[in-house]
Each structure stands twice: as structure tokens, then as C-alpha cells.
């Protein structure tokens with residue numbers, strides 16, 4: 218298939234796209250992408266973005282080349298200069314994708330010129346790093362990106378085929394000298410490993426690309442299985458019910474745990490998974506058992522439920538806040554207090570954090586009870602209990618949001634007090650008072 222035909226097929230499959238944004242480095246692959254795009258789409262629907270990483274001496278010259286080429290073709294063009302944190306591949310990539318994100322809107326598609334050789338290199342690189350199925354799916358043909366999507370129309374075409382088309386069309390392009398340095402991992406595979414494999418197996422690039430697409434299918438199946446499993450396991454506050462989890466086969470347990478963490482923006486590596494098995498999926502995990510899974514998050518277990526939590530919840534030494542009890546939402550250091558119902562004409566109240574050891578007489582219950590017991594009765598996990606707010610009138614405890622009013626509460630009012638601790642991604646599951 219020629220590059221133009223590949224893009225025409227794309228246009229047919231995506232009739233609603235308003236703008237095709239071309240990631241245009243000025244190298245061979247994206248030069249082919251740009252030129253083929255001018256033959257496949259109306260030029261007025263194209264925008265080329267060039268990202269200048271400012272890492273190479275002649276970077277400004279490349280930008281200029283790209284600008285001129287777009288002017289020749291009448292294609293709208295932006296050049297974005299970025300300053301990656303370092304010269305590492307990863308930092309350059311992050312800066313590049315951020316630049317793309319700033320220029321791609323809903324209704325656009327970002328086209329990138331990755332091809333089958335890129336796919337084969339990525340697969341080999343991930344293999345040597347011990348990736349799982351998701352990693353071995355390598356580069357996706359299509360994926361969502363901000364409010365739009367990225368499509369790589371040349372993913373099943375070889376670099377050779379693109380090069381042949383470029384010569385046929387008499388295109389010119391810039392050569393990045395860093396592509397020749399084999400100290401970058403990907404370059405090492407491209408320059409040293411793939412050529413050796415190709416000598417013995419000339420079709421290896423296409424075959425590796427095939428393997429990546431099998432892995433991509435397998436990954437989709439794993440995601441579907443995880444989604445089904447998660448539906449049956451999910452409890453309050455996105456927690457996972459351990460006893461039901463343990464009824465699944467071990468590979469399915471791992472699959473659903475990885476998926477659950479990913480859904481919440483995290484990543485679960487093999488060693489964290491094993492630690493979770495040992496410490497949290499046992500018969501009697503300690504009530505304060507946590508497993509740290511990243512620099513920012515941990516998994517906690519309470520009453521046979523797993524919770525995905527920020528690493529540290531803010532801890533406040535002394536806290537006192539005067540509050541007029543009118544309906545509304547109050548953002549505090551450790552969570553959000555919502556007051557619903559009629560406003561109270563009792564002057565202001567004071568909010569203080571729980572210190573520990575408090576006793577109170579819950580309204581309508583009779584008798585005194587410790588606050589700790591009440592919080593436990595509500596099934597509130599220990600990490601959220603630490604900073605629970607209390608409502609005081611002068612020095613008298615009158616209410617514990619989401620838990621109870623005390624018999625000192627002026628009970629002519631009709632209020633609901635809801636405490637939503639920091640780190641909860643949804644409405645708290647505690648009853649309101």
C-alpha cells in the first residue's frame with residue numbers, strides 16, 4: 218500500500234475529523250507523512266507541528282527547513298521550542314508530547330509517522346526489559362490523546378517502503394545525527410541488533426510487527442476480563458473485596474489488580490504485586506497494613522477491602538476554624554465538609570480535629586461512648602479516622618460530621634453534615650448525619 222492510499226483509507230474511516238495535525242520532525246518518515254497528506258487531504262485541513270528540542274547544534278536549521286517546506290506546500294505550520302529537563306530520550310519525549318498536547322484539540326487527529334521498523338525496535342526493546350503483554354503490544358495504531366487521538370497510519374509499512382516512496386517523489390529531508398549514536402537503547406537495537414536478525418531472517422521486521430499486533434489483541438482480552446472481574450469485586454470507595462478476589466485464579470487476581478490501579482492513574486509493578494500478595498491478601502492482614510506501590514501511592518487494607526490511597530494524608534498538628542453553619546461546601550486541610558439543609562442561627566461553631574480519647578453522648582442513643590468506637594462502627598478505615606473533624610460550641614462537642622450529633626446539639630435544626638476526606642475519589646460511603 219502506498220502512503221497516500223493509507224491516508225485516503227484513514228480519511229474514509231474518519232469522516233468527522235476537522236483537522237489533521239502532522240507531527241513533523243523533518244526526518245524521512247514525517248516528510249513522507251506530510252507530503253502524502255497533501256495528496257490525500259484538502260491542504261486547508263492540515264497543520265504541521267515541529268518540536269524543536271534545542272538539543273542539537275543545527276536544531277534551528279531543521280525548524281527553518283520545516284517552515285520552508287510547509288510554506289512550499291501551503292500547509293499551516295507551527296514550530297514549538299521546548300526545553301527538556303535533560304538530554305535523555307524520555308525527557309525529550311515528554312517535552313514533545315506536551316507540545317503536541319498544547320496544539321491538538323477536540324475534532325483533531327494527531328498523525329505520527331511511526332512505521333513497522335519502529336514497531337519491531339520497540340518490541341525488542343521491551344522484550345529485553347522483561348515487559349508483559351501490555352508492553353509487548355508496543356506502539357498502538359490508534360490511541361486517545363487529550364481530547365483527541367493519535368493515529369499512526371504507517372505502522373505496518375516498512376521504513377524501506379517509505380524511503381522508496383520518498384525517492385520516487387524526490388523528497389528531501391533532514392538527517393538527525395543522534396540516530397547514529399548507538400548509546401541510546403533504541404538506536405542500539407536499530408543499528409546493531411535488527412540488522413543481524415535481518416541477515417538470518419529477512420522478514421523479521423514484519424513478523425515482529427505482527428507479534429506486537431497479536432499482543433495488542435491479547436491485551437484487549439485481558440482488559441475485558443479485568444473489567445468484568447472488577448465489576449464483581451468493586452465495593453465502597455472503589456475498594457476491592459479481598460475475599461471475592463481470592464476466589465479468582467491467581468493470574469486473574471493479578472490482572473484485575475493491575476487494571477484497578479491503572480484505572481486510578483497508577484502502575485503496579487511485579488514486586489509490589491508480590492508484596493501485596495504476602496501482606497494484604499493473607500487471611501488476617503493487620504488493620505494498618507499498607508504496601509507502598511509508587512512514590513505517591515500505597516494500597517491499604519481494611520476489613521478485607523483494598524483501598525488505593527495517596528501516600529500521605531495531610532496531618533495537621535493544631536487546627537481550629539470558626540464556621541458559620543450555612544449550607545455550602547467548606548474545603549479544609551484534610552478534606553471537604555458539606556453542610557446541607559437549613560442554616561442555623563446559633564452563631565458560629567468551631568471545627569477542631571480529633572485528638573484521640575474523646576467520649577460523647579450520641580443524640581438518640583443514650584449513654585456515653587468513645588469516638589473511636591463510633592468511627593469503627595461506621596466502618597471508617599483508620600487512615601481517614603486520624604484527621605476526623607469535630608464540631609464544637611465553645612468547649613462542648615456538638616457533632617461529628619458523617620457520624621452523629623451529640624445530645625448537646627440544639628436539635629431544632631434540620632441539617633446534614635458530610636465529611637469527605639482527602640484522597641477519596643468519590644462520595645464517602647459513610648452515612649451522613
Ligand SMILES: Nc1ncnc2c1ncn2[C@@H]1O[C@H](COP(=O)(O)OP(=O)(O)OP(=O)(O)O)[C@@H](O)[C@H]1O
Pocket residue numbers: 239240241242246247266267268269270310313328329330331335
Ligand atoms: N521533533 C519532532 N517534532 C515533531 N514531530 C516529531 C518530532 N520527533 C518525532 N516526531 C514524530 O514522532 C514520530 C516518531 O519519531 P521517533 O521515532 O523519533 O520517536 P520515538 O521517540 O521513537 O517515538 P515516541 O514519540 O512514540 O516516543 C516521527 O515520525 C514524527 O511523526
